[in-house]
Amino acid sequence: MGKASAVSRMKVSRRAFLAGSAAIAAGCRVGRAAQVKGRVIILGFDGVKPGIVDKMFEAGELPNLAKLRDQGSYHRLGSSNPPQSPTAWSSFATCKWPGNHGIYDFLRRNPENYLSGLGFGTTNHAKLAPDGSVAKDAEFVNFRKGETFWALASDHGMRCKLLEVPYAYPADKLHNGRMLCGLDVPDIRGTQSTFFAMSEALEVVQNVGGGVRLPLKFKGKAATVRLPGFRNPETKEFIRVPVELMADRAGHKVTVTIQGQKVVLAENTWSDWFEWTFEVTPQFSVRAISRVHVLEAGELVRLYMTCLQCHPRAPYVPISYPNGYAAELADRYGLYKTIGWAYDTKALERDDLTEPLFLEDVRNTMTWRETLMLDELDRGQFDLLAAGWTGTDRVGHMFWRFRDTKHPLYTEEGARKYGRALEDTYVKMDEIVGKAMAKLDEGDLLMVMSDHGFHSFRYGFSVNTWLVRHGYLAIKGKTDPATASTRDKYLMGFDWPRTKAYALGLGSVFLNLKGREGQGTVAPQDAPALVSEIREKLLQVTDPETGDKVLREVYTNEIYKGESEKDAPDLQLGYAEGYQTNKSSAAGGAPAEMLSPNVKKWSGEHAASDVAVTHGILFSNRSVAENPAIVDVGATALKYLGIEAPGDFEGASLI
Ligand SMILES: [Zn+2]
Secondary structure, eight states, X not given: OOHHHHHXXXXXXXXXXXXXXXXXXXXXXXXXXXXXXXXXXXXXETTOOHHHHHHHHHTTOOHHHHHHHHHSEEEEEBOOSSOOHHHHHXXXXXXXOHHHHOOOSSEEEETTTTEEEESSEEEEOOEEOTTSSEEEOOEEEEOOOSOOHHHHHHHTTOOEEEESOTTOOSOOOOTTOEEEOOTTOOXXXXXXXXXXXXXXXXXXXEEETTEEEEEOOOBTTEEEXXXXXXXXXXXXXXXXXXXXEEEETTXXXXXXXXXXXXXXXXXXXXXXXXXXXXXXXXXXXXXXXXXEEEEEESSSEEEEEOOOEEOTTXXXXXXXXXXXXXXXXXXXXXXXXXXXXXXXXHHHHTTSSOHHHHHHHHHHHHHHHHHHHHHHHHHOOOSEEEEEEOHHHHHHHHHGGGTOTTSTTOOHHHHHHHTXXXXXXXXXXHHHHHHHHTTOOTTOEEXXXXXXXXXXXEEEEOHHXXXXXXXXXXXXXXXXXXXXXXXXXXXXXXXXXXXXXXXXXXXXXXXXXXXTBTTOOBOGGGHHHHHHHHHXXXXXXXXXXXXXXXXXXXXXXXXXXXXXXXXXXXXXXXXXXXXXXXXXXXXXXXXSOSEEEOOSSOOEEOTTBOGGGOOEEEEESSOOOSSOBHHHHHHHHHHHTTOOOOTTOSOOOOO
């Protein structure tokens, strides 16, 4: 695409936008692009594996999706490389590959100083003026480059509704549109999710990954916990609010009082939403909501509380567009879950939440989103509607151990109880799709998709340890590559002047490149040979127990082209079934063991699986072109809406 034609497209776009706006202002749909075929509805499910869908088809368990397949089409959908959710959903949003949108992995590093942080975005906390008022509101910054296809559609006068589409945060400003953000929306601490566990079994406060454990000390029947909620952005001190408990051990009940809200909860029950106000200064308070579950209320009292989520009527960081849409939904449905990481995998991982509670939460939350999507379909007034669900992915991550007999945590009893937990979420997906299909108009285009597939995660491979053993990575204070290791994470334990390559994130390997890295050692002219040397050696890595190859493919950065290619990893790992990067190595450490069994409940994975075998799904009520990829979905939507895709789109229309 030449520059001249790109410019002429922009002119056309502008004209079409003005015409569309005028038509909307006049309250009619005449005047929109002449080629509009009908409305577009996209239902996105995180991490649905086509192989499982196929087996369920054989058993007749997904009748609505089978009907959709027979009416239209069903394909495997090519994912991004790596097939991680932030990367893949960013490709969905922008119709571009990571070389352009720049979201490569869960973690990213600043090559100049090797400091690492979250790979997809960050929360900038509110700034306070000296008098205690807010000088600057909190905001979330997404590192993704490129405009979303729905923002483009909106610029052409299309009315868009975006309902919890993953990694589409913050909200775009849409003309006559509505957007409720999902995955990526932080809690009021600015984290992806921080739960609270309160228990008599604890002696001291424990800050565990993704949660805070607080000891309960009863005096008679009463105990008070001063819960550290919001952190003052200036002093960094937590604002603490008392949670008062009154235990009725004989009756297996606990009375919970928080800021004047008093609720009696029987063992094994959830509270409704508690509303919190954390007064930071007389001029600035932060509101939040959370729910409490009583796990035990007998000899031992033990409670779980969700993270402190943004209050939909007064969110600490904006969670919708327009801002008032989140509050409007609270008026419509009552208070609702706003945290982007909607299922508490960390609490389940650490036994602060149970499997049945986790699955109950998945069912309820999927239903809430279903209700929202169906209501917004009924309310009409849109040209493009996209809605997202993440339960399919999270159950895959947490319950794979019960469906893979070779998984280190597999048990027959577990398989009997939870072996079909994932299929249950697919059945729920099928019901959601069926209900949406029943509401379609004749001209509507429906696409049902997932961003990537899934694999078992039996063994963790420490790529950093491998780099140490092969003389590419050096550890501070250690000289023998045969034994060197470090417990330090986030690249803090590495000796840069002696290092040629290092890994950070779930599948990224970087050279320590002169001119890019602060203490680079590899000359740019030597980089291509070193990349292919490391690649060749990595492809030879086998599991000593089975002789199986650990990596199915290792990609070089030639696959990443575009305006963000300078941020790309030099090598992208593509694991074989059963293998993934060990968590400590992913966090920029180098543990002693190179290959270790995965004994975590997080037992299914896809993050650095070989993209060639990690397809998602694409169903449509129309036939679509062969070999569709995730960047094509938005391009297809735009074409159906009569909008020509910009010249820099890497996706193309499938119909
Ligand atoms: Zn996932």
